[in-house]
Amino acid sequence: MLLRLTTRRLAARPRISPAVFTRPIFNLLLCKPEQANKSSSQPTLLLTQDDLFHPFSKSPFPPVRARGEAIQNLAPCPVCASSHEHDHAHTKAQPRLVKFECPECGWPTHCSEAHWKEDIEHQKYCRRLREANEDDHDLRSGRELHEFKLPEPQGYEETISFANWDVFWYTRGFSSMDTERSRRHASKLLTYPVTIGGALHQHSPLTSSNQRVTPEGSRSLAALRSTLHVEPGAPETEEAAVGKPQVRIFILGARAESSLPPHVWQQLCLLFPSTHFHLFFIGPQVSLPKPPGTVQNPIPETKSDPKVTRTSDAQNEPSYLPNVYQPPTPAAIERHKRTRSSIERYGVPSYTVPYTPQLTITGMQANYADVHAQFQHTLDPYSDLYFMFSPGFGFPSLESVDDSGQPLLQIASPTEWGPVLPMLLASKCSVFVTGFSPADVERDVRSLSLAPGVAGEFEWVITPGPNTFGSEKWEIADFDPRVMVKTNWGIWAIRGKSRDIQQKDKIFSLFS
Ligand SMILES: [Zn+2]
Ligand SMILES: [Zn+2]
Numbered sequence: 001m002l003l004r005l006t007t008r009r010l011a012a013r014p015r016i017s018p019a020v021f022t023r024p025i026f027n028l029l030l031c032k033p034e035q036a037n038k039s040s041s042q043p044t045l046l047l048t049q050d051d052l053f054h055p056f057s058k059s060p061f062p063p064v065r066a067r068g069e070a071i072q073n074l075a076p077c078p079v080c081a082s083s084h085e086h087d088h089a090h091t092k093a094q095p096r097l098v099k100f101e102c103p104e105c106g107w108p109t110h111c112s113e114a115h116w117k118e119d120i121e122h123q124k125y126c127r128r129l130r131e132a133n134e135d136d137h138d139l140r141s142g143r144e145l146h147e148f149k150l151p152e153p154q155g156y157e158e159t160i161s162f163a164n165w166d167v168f169w170y171t172r173g174f175s176s177m178d179t180e181r182s183r184r185h186a187s188k189l190l191t192y193p194v195t196i197g198g199a200l201h202q203h204s205p206l207t208s209s210n211q212r213v214t215p216e217g218s219r220s221l222a223a224l225r226s227t228l229h230v231e232p233g234a235p236e237t238e239e240a241a242v243g244k245p246q247v248r249i250f251i252l253g254a255r256a257e258s259s260l261p262p263h264v265w266q267q268l269c270l271l272f273p274s275t276h277f278h279l280f281f282i283g284p285q286v287s288l289p290k291p292p293g294t295v296q297n298p299i300p301e302t303k304s305d306p307k308v309t310r311t312s313d314a315q316n317e318p319s320y321l322p323n324v325y326q327p328p329t330p331a332a333i334e335r336h337k338r339t340r341s342s343i344e345r346y347g348v349p350s351y352t353v354p355y356t357p358q359l360t361i362t363g364m365q366a367n368y369a370d371v372h373a374q375f376q377h378t379l380d381p382y383s384d385l386y387f388m389f390s391p392g393f394g395f396p397s398l399e400s401v402d403d404s405g406q407p408l409l410q411i412a413s414p415t416e417w418g419p420v421l422p423m424l425l426a427s428k429c430s431v432f433v434t435g436f437s438p439a440d441v442e443r444d445v446r447s448l449s450l451a452p453g454v455a456g457e458f459e460w461v462i463t464p465g466p467n468t469f470g471s472e473k474w475e476i477a478d479f480d481p482r483v484m485v486k487t488n489w490g491i492w493a494i495r496g497k498s499r500d501i502q503q504k505d506k507i508f509s510l511f512s
Contacts, residue, residue: 044142045141045142045143046060046140046141046142047060047137047138047140047141047142047143048141049138049141049143052133052134052137052138052141053106053130053133053134053137054106054133054137055068055101055103055106056068056071056101056106056107056108056133057101057108059137061137061140064136064137064140067478068101068107068108070478071098071107071108071478071481072097072098072099072108073097074097074478074479075097075098075108075478075479075480075481076094076095076096076097076098076480077095077096077097077098077110077111077112077115078109078110078119078121078122078480078482079110079111079115079118079119080095080096080111080115081095095111096111096112097111098110098111098481099111099112100112100113100115100116102116102122102126102129104126104130105125105126105127105129105130105133106129106130106133107129107133107476107481108481109122109125109129109481110122125481125482125484128474128476128484129476129481131474132473132474132476134181135181135184135185135473138181138185139185145185146175146182147174147175147177147182147183147185147186147189148185148186148189149174149175150174150263150264150266150267151172151173151174151270152173153270153273154172154173154270154271154273156235156236156237156273158171158173159171159203160172160201160203160271161203162197162198162201162203162204162205162468162469163205163468164205164468165177165183165186165187165468165469165472166183168194168198168469169186172271174186180472183472184471184472184473185473187469187470187471187472187473188471188472188473188487189264190264190267190469191469191470191471191487191488192257192260192264192265192389192488193260193264193265193267193268194267194268194271194469195389195434195467195469195470195488195491196249196268196387196432197267197268197271197272197469198467198468198469199432199462199491199493200221200224200225200228200272200385201225201228201271201272202225202228202229204221205468206462206468206491211463212462212463212465213461213462213463214459214460214461214462214463216459216460216461216495217430217459217460217461217462217493220381220430220461220495221430221461223381223382224247224381224382224383224385224430226382227244227245227247227275227382227383228247228272228275229272229274229275230274236272236273236274237273237274238273238274238357238358239274240273240274241274241275241276241358244274244275244276245380245382245383246276246277246278246360246383247272247275247276247277247278247383247384247385248277248278248279248280248375248383248384248385249277249278249279249280249384249385249386249387250280250282250368250375250384250385250386250387251279251280251281251282251386251387251388251389252282252283252368252386252387252388252391252420253282253283253285253368253388253389253391253392253417254281254282254283254285254286254363254389255283255285255286255287255329255330256330257281257389258281258283258285258286258287258330258333258363259287259330259331259333261333261334262336262353262355262359262361265279265355265359265361266355266356266358266359269356269358269359275358276357276358276359276360277358277359277360278360278361278362279359279360279361279362280362280363280364281361281362281363281364282363282364282366282368282371283364283365283366283367283368284329284365284366284367285329285330285365286329286363286364286365286366287329287330287331287332287333287363288332288333288349288350288351288363288365289332289333289334289335289336289339289351289363290332290333290334290335291335292335333363336353336355338353338354338355339351339352339353340352340353342362342364346362346364346366346371346374347371347374348364348365348366348370348371349364349365349366350362350363350364350365350366351363367415367420368420368423369419369420369423372420372423376423376427379427379428379429380429381427381428381429381430381495384427384429385429385430385431385432386424386429386430386431386432387432387433387434388431388432388433388434389434389487389488390434390435390436390440390487390488391410391417391433391444392410392444393409393410393411393417393433393443393444393447393448393451394409394410394411394440394443394444394445394446394447395409395410395443396408396409396410397409397410397412397413397415397416399413399415399416400413400414400415400416400418409447409450409451410447411444411447411448411450411451411454412447412450412451412452417451418451418452421451421453421454422453422454422457424496425453425454425457425458425494425495425496425497426496427496428495428496428498429495430461430493430494430495431461431493431494431495432461432462432491432492432493433491433492433493433494434467434470434488434489434490434491435488435489435490435491436475436485436486436487436488436489436490437485437486437489437490438489438490440485440489440490441464441465441489441490441492442464445464445492448494457496457497458494458495458496458497459494459495459496459497459498460492460493460494461493461494461495462491462492462493463492464490464491464492465490465491465492466489466490466491467488467489467490467491469488470486470487470488470489470490471486471487471488472486473486473487474486475487
């Protein structure tokens with residue numbers, strides 16, 4: 001019910017990505033606690049655990065108050081809106097905006113107390129809204145956020161389980177996630193790297209026996225795993241990386257994920273000790289580093305050092321940017337000691353950081369179609385793959401219309417994904433896609449059959465369905481707090497139809 005509502009509401013909007021919701025929180029939670037508080041004389045602990053609920057307008061934190069104001073300027077009262085729909089339009093005024101804060105959840109939800117009382121539907125949302133309110137205050141509470149302490153490299157003999165978040169955390173050596181709230185925080189931080197790791201790893205929960213991997217998909221995944229892992233029985237060590245090709249992951253249309261600090265992405269590498277990764281964030285809204293001369297923190301000595309990034313403290317947090325329409329480009333990221341401009345190499349605004357021997361990150365602020373030619377001839381389905389987090393294929397284009405003046409879907413738009421997917425399919429590399437709700441996944445999958453150069457040109461690798469490593473936190477839309485989605489809720493994958501890859505079957509059969 002809720003998810004159906006989500007579809008309708010989101011479908012009526014230009015693309016909205018939950019990715020953008022996450023950015024300010026990443027900044028907030030990745031600071032050192034002492035840094036967050038150094039400019040004030042307040043004690044480290046600002047809120048106790050029994051004092052996490054505050055109506056937005058009365059929150060002790062300016063960014064929360066600013067968000068409340070943003071919602072009050074955007075969201076229509078649902079009671080006004082429904083009477084507006086049912087009565088003759090000319091006899092009714094436009095729905096009024098939400099001004100009244102529900103005393104139970106603290107969100108501005110209705111135009112008035114009278115309409116709040118009248119609305120029995122609100123009970124469906126109130127508990128989740130309350131939870132989100134408390135989560136947000138918890139992140140700012142100043143308590144020690146043990147759930148963001150990321151573990152060291154895995155012991156060679158210790159197998160990681162990918163059955164669900166809980167066993168993943170346990171077998172991967174995270175400190176215990178003893179509350180639902182900790183789980184929500186940690187899953188939101190880690191959903192991007194662990195979604196990739198969970199799909200690619202030989203112990204992936206996506207298998208042919210649960211029908212998530214097709215026979216064609218098994219071959220593609222086996223090819224990738226032949227590079228990601230070692231031969232059965234051999235120790236999976238850093239030394240085993242010698243002679244193996246680098247695994248390149250092209251993350252297209254990247255936004256919030258491009259502003260995640262490298263030590264969070266390093267967690268992906270630690271799942272594959274014998275692999276060298278090169279991550280490419282490519283998209284018009286990729287976050288680029290701050291100008292030279294602004295190195296804030298040296299590369300940490302230990303790979304799991306959580307004390308990385310960010311210069312501004314909570315008091316200097318920019319005013320709240322509402323999560324509507326085209327999500328904004330994330331703020332500039334920290335510049336590491338080894339960050340270098342790559343504009344001469346790629347011809348677009350870009351940077352490269354050789355973060356550790358196992359991980360290199362490149363970010364390019366460009367449309368993928370404009371840089372594909374630089375990779376086209378070296379792409380190899382054994383070592384290269386694409387990931388697209390909530391690409392919004394099935395959303396109407398903001399820029400392009402068809403002959404009758406109707407907006408094209410983004411998957412068919414010449415200025416958005418139109419030229420890109422045929423390029424990816426021609427490469428035969430696997431293309432992994434996530435969506436933020438069942439309806440979002442369905443909308444994107446349906447759009448495949450409408451796109452020239454895509455319909456009939458691909459095979460399934462992973463069938464559409466839930467993603468074990470989606471974020472467990474509800475992301476709430478400022479334009480309507482009844483709209484709630486979860487980052488990376490679902491996942492699927494395709495690759496171009498290929499004769500070549502079938503000729504390689506003999507090789508593939510070694511691994512399947
Ligand atoms: Zn109203
Ligand atoms: Zn409420």
